[in-house]
Amino acid sequence: MTDSITAAIDAQLATATFVDPHSHIDPHAPAARSLADILGYHYYTELAHSAGVSRDRIEAPGLTPEERVERIVAGLGPLANTIQHAWLMEIARDLFSFEGDALDHTNWRRLADLVASRTAAADWEETVLGKNRMEAVFLTNDFDDPLEGFDTSTYVPCLRVDELVFHTGKAGVLERLGRSSGEAVSDRAGVHRAIGALAERFLRRGARAAAISLPPDFRPYKPDAAAAERALAAVRSAGPAAAATDRAVLAADLLWRVAECCDGCRLPFDLMIGVRRSVYPGGVYQGQDLLDGRLSLADYAPLFNAFPRVAFPVSVLSHPLNHELVSFAWIFPNVYPFGHWWYANTPAVIERDLEQRLEAVPRTKLLGYYSDMYKLEFGYPKFAMYRRVLSRVLARRFVGERGWSEERAVDLGLDLLVRNTRRVFYPAAA
Amino acid sequence: MTDSITAAIDAQLATATFVDPHSHIDPHAPAARSLADILGYHYYTELAHSAGVSRDRIEAPGLTPEERVERIVAGLGPLANTIQHAWLMEIARDLFSFEGDALDHTNWRRLADLVASRTAAADWEETVLGKNRMEAVFLTNDFDDPLEGFDTSTYVPCLRVDELVFHTGKAGVLERLGRSSGEAVSDRAGVHRAIGALAERFLRRGARAAAISLPPDFRPYKPDAAAAERALAAVRSAGPAAAATDRAVLAADLLWRVAECCDGCRLPFDLMIGVRRSVYPGGVYQGQDLLDGRLSLADYAPLFNAFPRVAFPVSVLSHPLNHELVSFAWIFPNVYPFGHWWYANTPAVIERDLEQRLEAVPRTKLLGYYSDMYKLEFGYPKFAMYRRVLSRVLARRFVGERGWSEERAVDLGLDLLVRNTRRVFYPAAA
């Protein structure tokens, strides 16, 4: 009985249109143009590599896109069980009318042809957005992105500050900050003014969030001003070779400054917590980072306490931290569980996370899901996967165990899928 | 099929009477007298606050209880999905014959009237105890509680030592220790004697446990006597402003002393591990504490090893620590998994915890559940929730997967719900 209720709820949720509050879409090339664009997603290259394909084989310089596709396809067999493989085949079937459970050397050209011809249509981008039922898609923009040449109500800017906060000393970063903000960035006051200016610029261009990903050992706090000034000077002069303590003080100072600007601009500040970069430097492009669960959200209490008016959508990369995320969102008015990120974005993990969130966090605070996609086509299977898990949890835990009507369960689902994104990221409109 | 077996097991477990081994009941006012008493439970104020109601609005000085109820009710809508909301509506329906799925401005006065009239009955307290099927309810008593004026076989004293161990330097604490014990507390020997005296006094007044909640960074050990003496002197002279190391040494010394007294008095010592106090100081009353999972029960091995005759019922606040709790209870004869505490007291978390406990810890050691309630009425929906989860796990894992008879599964359930509380806290009788 739960199965049929799950299907009924899913069918209703699938008719809703919504905003995707986090992606890596390039607004100048949002949709795929070829099978290479689809199979180039790091999930396929990294999993094929994990299963035995050498990095050289799929990242050799001079490979044509077709050769690259052929080599990735040759490595897909061992991935047939993974959810990422299921996404691929759902795209192939539902967006490109491809028939088959798997890709191999006998059939991938057929799919490549289908992709090439369909995506060549002038309205393909609109077609996919319609299939996805997405009204708008949030982007991930460098701090000096000009944000020009696209419709920012469909592709909504989001100020990504990782580079600014953690790589301030990298060649060119401060220069780009100065140039894009029009501020002199020769001292801390100037850098802070520049950050204010770029936040305002993003706001004027329709931005609806700032965002940062954070390593497990980061601890937010407001450093002493003099110490921060010294740290900035040290990083400015030594660059990435500056002492770790100087870099840490500067990062804390800049993150705090971004939070101040979010406060002033009423921008939510997405925190994506727990990634360790370059754990596997021998990995393929974008397949080198991992997680480390040794942190507590208690480390973030100073930030949550200092900025009660800033909404903090929080993603945790380590599944065991979901219980802390639930508990912190239960207590802090400005903490919002935010989607299911990266290594935690698989059905069994989502199901466990969601069960806990749905029974203990106010329904208006649950920011259900985001795609994290690089090409629009992936919004289709990812949100479909999420809706299926959500429907199953609603059917089992609310209709089955708590005696809710199906209608009431669907309404709860719509908070997660549709309304809360509007509530948190479009507060004036809500 | 599992659903009908779950219901059958639940129906049988629901006829059993039992002892609730941990609550915050005031024995002089155990039951609610008004809807304000019910909605004043921190779960409703903190969740309403989390969903957007300002603290000022519900904690303004001078609010009448009725105004406060009105304001909390106005904030309940976003909580409809939470299990705490389900508790509230189950109380309303089953204890007060209220009809409806939710409270709002149109109907809360009707429930308030029902609560006022029912709870005014002279036998209301007995009625609720009967509805709850509780034979006795453990309390949480300050160390200088006179323990007079109530039936200690129904409301069983429990010596709570948080204040004594962690706030020794707070104004008045040592004085109250001296006065209530009749010992001079001017040095460590005197303080230790005083703790011995109060343990004996509690024992004479029917106490069946000592209890303490512990922060995640606490590490039990027996400090050197001279160091402990110096720490006591430092805390006595500087009060709460004493150095953190002095306070830590003193806390370790006093906790160890409490354990010695539990050993001497054959009292179980409840350890509730992992709470961080005042993480959100801007929160409502009792809605400011949170958890931090960075600890291991291995830190407690020195305590478990030093006191093999003391039963340690252990609660962990962080769900991921349940696997350690299961494993430690599997190996240490004196470690008992104890209920499902606070942020871990929601159905999906209980279900995962229980599955692990039931398959790896001897059945005689599983202390199933406690209410943690402040008013008797909450014992009703909380134990009902627990029984439903327990029944589901028994039906699925034992009847379904391991081929047990329903009768055998019910018998296992009774160990958790009824017998083990007797075994551990009433050892002479068992």
Added chain:
Amino acid sequence: MTDSITAAIDAQLATATFVDPHSHIDPHAPAARSLADILGYHYYTELAHSAGVSRDRIEAPGLTPEERVERIVAGLGPLANTIQHAWLMEIARDLFSFEGDALDHTNWRRLADLVASRTAAADWEETVLGKNRMEAVFLTNDFDDPLEGFDTSTYVPCLRVDELVFHTGKAGVLERLGRSSGEAVSDRAGVHRAIGALAERFLRRGARAAAISLPPDFRPYKPDAAAAERALAAVRSAGPAAAATDRAVLAADLLWRVAECCDGCRLPFDLMIGVRRSVYPGGVYQGQDLLDGRLSLADYAPLFNAFPRVAFPVSVLSHPLNHELVSFAWIFPNVYPFGHWWYANTPAVIERDLEQRLEAVPRTKLLGYYSDMYKLEFGYPKFAMYRRVLSRVLARRFVGERGWSEERAVDLGLDLLVRNTRRVFYPAAA
């Protein structure tokens, strides 16, 4: 419907023969000869002790095997819910035709007689291997084990290096290393040569893996050669009383050396991570160790990065670390999730672990299960338990939720149960 699909998948998986890639079997006495051999498994003594039987009672010197069995049986009642008890009764029923749900003083002699008579048969060992459907069983061999007198294609040597790496200073260890390798072990170069020699000897005798269990605070790295030389000298002269830092440096150096030899010999190196030894020194034999979850697999990145050609089958003792294990195996080509170890080897834990692994790690990398058994008889219920859980996950997650055919699900199951062990440990043949 899921139940019948589960049963159908289980029935098919149960016909497959396979290799058990980790056990503690003594190849000179692989099968039980008495009920004492079966009930002597530490699970029964430690759980009976946990439930109240004193260590003295079951480990008293001079007890006859029969007296010991009688005393353990007397303590089994409280264990009836545990999965270990289910293993025992499944052995009794399916291997020895014993009828009954439990052992007690009225019937244990009947089982003892059945065990004695059946196991006395000349072909009992082959019978059990056949019942288990095991083609080969990996051993756990001391570094100086002569590896003589048994068929190493059935009982496959595995070089266990805990003693060598962590107890180098213990009386006799270096001497045994020197003697068994024929190398002078008076300095670091000699010790390294000796390790190389013993790895080659193991390889010649058919070894297919090296293995080590690691404490939670171990951090693999390659120490500076001079520091390692000094550490060896310090440990050689002071023995187990050497400074902790010297012992740590030496352990890191020796583990790294073993990894080098695995690289040279193309041996997989099993890492069993997270055990704390002697947490409960008052416990029964082999019932004193526990776990501590405060680690991250990120600590092992230096090892995984330095030896890309070495396969590292990784077991984690702490269930919450499964999500890291899944993520690391998803990214690192040489990291393989390896079975479900010890405190994580119970059905509810396996089910959660397996769900995560099956949806995110390439199917060719999932080393499903090993028995960890001391006597062959336990391979029967342990693998049966694993197959039931695996079948349930396949039925629910793949046939039910992802629309796979039953045949395709069985094929995926065979990768975990049969093929991947061959792929990883018998690479030349695969």
